[in-house]
Amino acid sequence: MTTKYENAVLDDQTLIEGLKSINPVWGDLAVRVAGEVWGKPLLDQKTKALITIAIDQMSLNVNGEGNPFGAHVDMALKQGATYEEIEELIVFASMYTGFNKGATTMGALNKLRHDRGDI
Template sequence: MSQTNHITLEQNSKTAPYKNAVLDDLKLQQALNSINPKFGDFCTRVAGEAWGLPLIDQKTKALITIAIDVVNQDQVGSGSPFAAHVNMALQQGATRAEIEELLLFMCVYAGFNKAAGCFGTLNDIFNSNQ
């Protein structure tokens, strides 16, 4: 995918950022509920409260969740939150370039091997959206 296509994909996939990336995203809530209704309700309430804290903006919180996924190696497999967190970051105004820079930064602190898997999954996410 060329750099131009990356930008087009990001521009086409973005809508207005949510005030609360969990409580305002009904599609996310439906996905959590489809895993298990009690799990979905619990995640929505608890994560919604955390995402509602006022001092850190939604885009930064979304990028932090991706960094946590790198450390926890939560980018592949059934129920993996990585794709949801990438989409959440894009929704909040992050670009693919910013996410890639975050993954490079995480190489230093989490390890190159952990970030490598995330780069591969990030490519899969963008390639599936073409």
């Protein structure tokens, strides 16, 4: 799933359509704001995508309707990350977010992979 983008938000039409499908006005705002921060030059797109997964884990925003975890995993994979790197990130972040959040996040990743047939 390696389709590296210069801007992981603005260059991903599927993501843009998904955000706008939640609500057109909200989606437009989310695309413009996220597109701007994803366009900042000092951190590469893969690093930013991995950071978003760690933030999802920290806030336990990995399950349920409307959660961005799957989209963030897709962003990381499109930027060249592997599932193994994402797993290591979850293990590493567990030291700082807590093991229960790590277990929940790893479980969500496992379910995502299983549902997609990527296991």
